[in-house]
Amino acid sequence: MNIKVMYHSSTGNTEKLAKAIADTVNAKAEPIGSSAATISKPIDLLFIGDGTYFGKMHKKTVAYLSQLSPATVKNVAVFSTYGGQDKVGADISNLLQKRGLTVVGKPFTCKGKAWGLINRKHPSKLDLENARAYAKDVAAALGQ
Ligand SMILES: Cc1cc2nc3c(=O)[nH]c(=O)nc-3n(C[C@H](O)[C@H](O)[C@H](O)COP(=O)(O)O)c2cc1C
Numbered sequence: 051m052n053i054k055v056m057y058h059s060s061t062g063n064t065e066k067l068a069k070a071i072a073d074t075v076n077a078k079a080e081p082i083g084s085s086a087a088t089i090s091k092p093i094d095l096l097f098i099g100d101g102t103y104f105g106k107m108h109k110k111t112v113a114y115l116s117q118l119s120p121a122t123v124k125n126v127a128v129f130s131t132y133g134g135q136d137k138v139g140a141d142i143s144n145l146l147q148k149r150g151l152t153v154v155g156k157p158f159t160c161k162g163k164a165w166g167l168i169n170r171k172h173p174s175k176l177d178l179e180n181a182r183a184y185a186k187d188v189a190a191a192l193g194q
Contacts, residue, residue: 054093058108064129094125105137107130
């Protein structure tokens, strides 16, 4: 199974989830905007993640999602971090579904360190363990 892990992360929290997920499914975590983001062969499972910025996903993520097609990406699994508003995971899933892509299960989301002391311990060790378990479950659901 061809698995890809893509993410945007302005301050490093979502990157931690991306790396834990990638490590679990033997893939590489690649930031959106890198040349590796180009889809050169069909993907069986794409994990895509982002943080939450002023209530929204990052514009780089919007641009990346807009070029995904069900013809080249068979399944997508979504992950996200947030300061207090847990909605970007659902936003990404909804956008992908509107574009005709198959989203597997519910998004995995957890808190991420934000300003000052807000969520200062997140993603925590447990958050990362949960992200790993999520990645394993998604891959297993697709027969991997
Ligand atoms: C510029 C900026 C704007 C943010 N706006 C929100 C917001 O509107 N709602 C929220 O829940 N968290 C907000 N946060 C907190 C981030 O979503 C949280 O820290 C997240 O883990 C960041 O992910 P990243 O480290 O991968 O960039 C904001 C953070 C930054 C840096």
